[in-house]
């Protein structure tokens with residue numbers, strides 16, 4: 001596939017002015033019609049039916065395409081969201097994020113990180129040590145865009161995730177987004193949980209730990225959610241980071257592995273064993 005034949009397709013749907021569904025794909029010319037109808041079908045399955053569905057098809061020209069491998073997925077079981085948040089904090093600390101920054105992110109995401117008190121449309125960019133935020137517009141945040149799976153990698157990743165019961169389309173999309181994010185210059189980790197009240201799962205991701213998923217990072221029925229991208233202050237440059245996250249087309253061509261662990265202690269001990277062997 002060459003860059004001139006790559007198309008970015010974005011869908012967003014709203015009801016009564018509120019965002020209810022969205023999605024984004026990167027496809028070749030031949031994939032346009034099927035992808036548009038998949039995304040419209042996704043929006044149309046929302047109840048109540050959206051009163052606005054917008055699909056934008058944009059040809060990407062002149063930007064070189066980057067190919068990367070998907071992060072490995074580790075699914076760590078937790079009984080409830082309080083245990084989940086304590087566990088996700090461990091994972092982020094192991095990646096080099098301070099407790100202060102983690103607590104700041106969790107508290108903002110749990111209460112509405114936009115200045116208006118609602119959910120942001122995009123992600124926060126946060127100093128991994130101090131918790132200071134760098135987004136220019138804190139209502140919107142940064143929208144990570146232009147990433148997708150190759151057809152072969154998507155099929156194989158779906159098969160791998162399904163064998164662990166991870167069949168929701170959100171998991172594959174979030175895994176692709178997190179894979180792009182942790183390859184960005186200056187980024188050390190990401191934290192996310194959805195704003196969908198029926199979807200309680202969330203994750204922390206880093207290049208070393210992979211995509212560490214927890215079934216509960218919030219209570220069922222909670223409409224709060226968000227994303228925090230943690231950066232190393234002396235290694236990052238805001239314009240380059242925004243350019244990469246928003247503009248650089250990235251295709252994931254190699255699926256990752258998937259495993260499941262009964263609790264966070266197992267995650268920590270496996271990681272310690274691995275580190276002591278590699279020293």
Ligand code: AMP
Nearest residue numbers: 120121122123143144194195225226227
């Ligand atoms: P979702 O997993 O789609 O429910 O999204 C959870 C939160 O992540 C949303 O409330 C937004 O704050 C943020 N978010 C959603 N999509 C993106 C994106 N493409 N880039 C960055 N942040 C996003």
